[in-house]
Amino acid sequence: MIFSLLGKKIQDLISQRFKEPTLVQRLAIPKILEGKNLLIISETGSGKTESAMLPIFSKLIEENYKPISVLYITPLRALNRDLLERLIWWSQKLGIEIDVRHGDTSSYRRRQQAEFPPKILIATLETLQPILVGKKMREHLKNIKFVIVDEVHEVIDSKRGVQLSLALQRLSLISNFQLILLSATVSEEEKVIRAFGLGKKFEIVKALEKREKEIKVIYPSSLPKDKEISEKLLIPLSSASRLRKVLELIEGSQSSLLFTNTREFAEILGSRIKLLARNFKVDVHHSSLGKEARVLTERKFKQKEIKSVICTSSLQLGIDIGHVDLVIQYQSPRKVTQFLQRIGRSGHAISKKIKGIIIATNEDDIFESSIIAKKALNFELEKIKTYEKPLDILAHQTIGLLFDFPNSSIDFVFSFFKKNFFYRNLTKQEFLQVLKFLESIGLIFIENGKLIKRRKAYEYYFSQISTIPSSKKYKMINLLDKKLIANLDEEFVLLNVEKDSNIIVKGEAWRVVDIQEDKVFVEPSNQIEGAIPSWEGELIPVSFEVSQDVCKLRQKIYDLIEKNGKDFVLNFLKKEYPIDENCARKMVEVIEKQEEIPNDKKILIEKEGKIVVINLCFGSKVNETISKILEALISSRYFVKFLIRKDPYRIIIYFENPVDINFKEIFKEIKKENLEVYLDLILPNSKIFEWRFVQVAKRFGLIKEDADLSKSRVRKLIEEFRYTPIFAETLNEIKTEKLDVEKTKKIFEKIKKGEIEIFEKKKLSKISKIGLEQFSDISFFGKEEKELIEIFKKRILETKLTFVCVNCGKWYERYLIKEIPENLKCRICGAKLIAPLKVVNKNIFNLIKKAKRKKLNEKEAKKYNELKEKAEIFMYYGKKGAIALACKGIGPKTAKRILSRYYRSEKEFFKALLEEEKRYILNKKFWKV
Structure with missing residues (x-):
């Protein structure tokens, strides 16, 4: 048995955790013990981590390696946390020190790691950058004997992957280590090895268990009870049918993951489920939520306190969340490899079958999901597109190399990059242009063919250890009720948001009224055409191949209808693709009309x-x-x-x-x-x-x-x-x-x-x-002008104002506008000269006292006259006057102009106030000095 190859201590512990080795453990453990560099490809939950770590634990016990002996690199901080929890059991039993390093690690903990390094260090990709140049940590890195890179497929197509590849290469200059790459299913294994394998001799362990896959694309039909859901949540009937089906699927499973393609839709779906079924045990999980919220959701799911988690790619990777017997994908997964990863989370043991359901939302979705589902069953994966010699990473890693090897020659640094897969096509001229630019901005200077870093290089290097773009948030505010709707990503705002543009946020359409500093003012819109969804930037691209296959299928259906008739085509589709009857009928209906x-x-x-x-x-x-x-x-x-x-x-x-x-x-x-x-x-x-x-x-x-x-x-x-x-x-x-x-x-x-x-x-x-018609899931039937004015009216009537007696200056009371008493008078002097004010402080009362003594300067007189004007408006127009003065940007002069007009209805009056308030918002930025 494979486990007998490991040390006695390990074998004793294994018996407490496993009955028998999984396929990946049977294939990988002997090769790791032989010292081979491996690319291990296996599904989530197959025991990949243990296949790499058990033989390493065994070697750590046998050999007295100096710390740091093992470096375990993960693409996500959450994986660090999860991995530490899983490995700490082994390390404590074996007496092997283990620690974790990421961006939030305290300075005290970092110092401890430098002074008393652990045998095993778990780190994120980005954390590797400061560790490589730290004086003490660098000395410890020279002792490394094993490097494991987890979920390597996640970063190969990004600049993070380029940075990781160069970091491993820099590490290889000071230590000789066995390299183990862990990956989920990828289409081009050799490309992964060329990108991260450092030119070492590699073997591939492809341990894909023959698990039965039960995949189905469904398009829920509408039932009579869906009308009630539609009316309750103000969503289209088709959306209500899908929501009802989601609830049925969750209820019919022991535990499920419901994947969406964007964070926003995860929130929308979560809120709709909670509104519809308040006692339904479901939580939302995505990267924008705080760590505490995510960890709590993971724990509750693992302990069966909740039945389902609505999530994005945050739970796509190998975080341990316990048993999952069903994966639901809401809308097309857009990518075969992503879909396989997601459904691979289902099935408690590796022997259990994979069960995944795609809920399609329109005809495009049905066609695309059908193609992706079939490709997933046939294991047809997208090709990997990698970066070609990114110059910004080249610049940063050049500075990193000068920390590693001060005053290096141009030739040494150039040859370093040329050995790297991502920079194999870099020319000397391109490299020299980057060096000259770094010199021009004061990060290095070049002298006699040597590169010397300058003082500014330190701040630059540590400020750019992450390649993930920094982004601020814009507050999106409803102009009608001044409520915060959402926080928008800077990229979305800069690329798509301008005055009068229509956007879709939180499942509703909005028109942009204005943008001021970090705020986007909007009002509800019924203009769906051309509206841009705020989640657009989150969507992963659909490949050329998937799109081509969708259109080939369209043509095939068209040809088969002409040749064999509709019934034949329906049977053909259900036989060839993992779809339900409704999907097949929808596909045929579309093509019949073309x-x-x-x-x-x-x-x-x-x-x-x-x-x-x-x-x-x-x-x-x-x-x-x-x-x-x-x-x-x-x-x-x-x-x-x-x-x-x-x-x-x-x-x-x-x-x-x-x-x-x-x-x-x-x-x-x-x-x-x-x-x-x-x-x-x-x-x-x-x-x-x-x-x-x-x-x-x-x-x-x-x-x-x-x-x-x-x-x-x-x-x-x-x-x-x-x-x-x-x-x-x-x-x-x-x-x-x-x-x-x-x-x-x-x-x-x-x-x-x-x-x-x-x-x-x-x-x-x-x-x-x-x-x-692609936005079929937005909760919007078109807000009419009447409804918009009602929202505005509600906000104004629920505004609280303070009423101050301008006659005696000794009395004041606060009222909601809708609760202002008739014939309001000062309770001390009986006067009706009462000013409705949004903000009141003691200066107001001092101003009234000074006015009575006729001791006002020019500035104070101006303030007093405005106060008196407001009181006169209220005395003459009553509650209507208070309403006008409660609006944003409406002072006494504007209030008089609006109040002096004739209005056929209350609606007309509030409409005039709303238009004036919008005008104020638009002009406000031009009044700033």
Whole structure:
């Protein structure tokens, strides 16, 4: 038996924890004991961690290694915590010191680790950066014999992965260690090894148990009882049906995870479930919640205090939460590898079957989910796209190397980077340009071919140990009732929010009235067309391959209906794809209504009124690339206002007025050889370039981490540093993360050759309309003007004012406006000259006393006259006057103007006040000195 290869102490402990080894343990333990470098690929909950750590524990007992002997690196702080809890049992029993290091580790704990290092140190990716340059810690790192990198697939496609790869390489210069990479399912194992394997000889342990997978895509049909849910929560009937189905699935399982694609929708779904079923035991878990809240939810779920957790990718990784027998994915998971990871959490033991259900929300969702579900069953995974020589990470790690090896030669540092997978194509010229830039901003100086770090380098290095963009929050405030609706991410605001734009937040549509400093003022809107959801930036891209397969399936259904009829197609779909009857019928219904089918070889452009929909099946990144080019060409050639939106299957353009633009000709004139030139001209003028430029500039050390720059200042910096590595890297970052230039080139080449045809129609088809109706889950039926005024009225009537007697200055009382007594008089002198005030202090009463003695200066006289004017308004207009004065930005002069008008109804009066308050909000920023 495999466990017999381990030391006696370990074997004794194993008998208390395991009955028998899992597949990954059987395959990995002997190889680790032999000292081999491994990439271990296995599902969540398969015993990966123990497969790596048990043989290492065994070796630590046998050999008297100096600390730090083992470095265990994780991509998430939560995994650090979870891992420590799991390994501490073993370490305590074996007498092996173990500790954890992350960004929140106290300075005292860090000093303790430097003075008394543990045998095993668990650290995050980012924590490795300061550890590598700490004098004492660096000495301890020289003793490392084993490095384990957990969940390595999570970072390979990001700058975090590049930073990790270089950190491991720097570590390898001072210690010789056995390297073990742990990963969930990945499509390109060799690429993972090349990225993180340090050129070492590696073996792959692929331990994927043959677990039965029960996967189903469902589209819940509406039942009579769903109408009650719809009316209670003010959501569409279809949303109510899905919510009811979610509750049924949770109730029918022992324990379940309900995954959503965004944090906001997790909150929306959580709040709806709690409103609908108050005693339902369910919690929400995502990365924006505090650590205490997340840990509490994990504990409650593990101890069966709650039946389900609504979560995002925060529970996608291997955090131990106990038994899960069902995984529900709300809406398409968008990515095969992500879906496999999520459903892999189901099944208590490795022998139990995987059970996952996708709840599709519209026709696009059904098609996409069907393709992803089938690919998951067939284990067809997306390819990995990695960064190519990111220059900001190069700059930071150059400074890091100069901490490791002061006064290093240019040739030494260049050769270091050239050995790294991510920088294999780095040229000497590119490298020298980065060095010259670092010298120009005072981080290094170059002397006789040597690189010498300057004093500023210390602050720069430690301020940029994380590659995750820093972002402030904007408060989104409802103008009608002044309530905080949500905190918006800076990136979303800078890229999408401007005056009069429509956005979707917290499941409702809103119109932006104004933006002031860190506040976004909005009012409810019934304009869904072109509205941007606040979660847009969170959505992972749908691959080119998935999108192509969706459109191939559309065409196949069309062809089969013509050849064999509808019933045959329904049976075919249910047999070939893991879908229910409703999904199959929805798919057929869509295609039946189409004259032309946009597919992998056909672009369909449809126009109706002010809307143009370009149906093209190229996935998120290619469609984003094409939309950028179209946006620039339309803007430069036609003097028209428009909004452009895109998804993996179409580009939608909303024009202010109907237009006559020949899009077919525009597509045909775009040449693949000019594509990069177009993008290099277009992108620097975009909002996304401004946002990304600031982030890259921070990583280069040009801008301080806490800098808050105006738009005009950012624009000046972009022009000033146009011909520098910062500018070049900003382009590289956008092209890598948001676009797919190479695939887009191939598309335009195929258009030129006639391999992809373009068709135009003068009416929107069902497939086009699906894109316009994509926000089917928002809790909004259109707030009419009457309802908006009612919200505003409610806020004003519930405002509390203080009523002060201006005649004697000795009496005051506070009332809610709706509770103001009729014929209010001063209870001391009986006068009716009473001023309704929002704020009262003793200065008011002193002012009235001084006025009676006629000893007011010019400034005081002005204040007193305003006070008296308010009292006169209340005396003349009564409660109506108090209402006007309670509004934001309405003083005596404006109040008199509004009150002097004739209003046919109370609604008209409150509407006039609301419009005046909005005008004040808009003009307020221009009054500031």
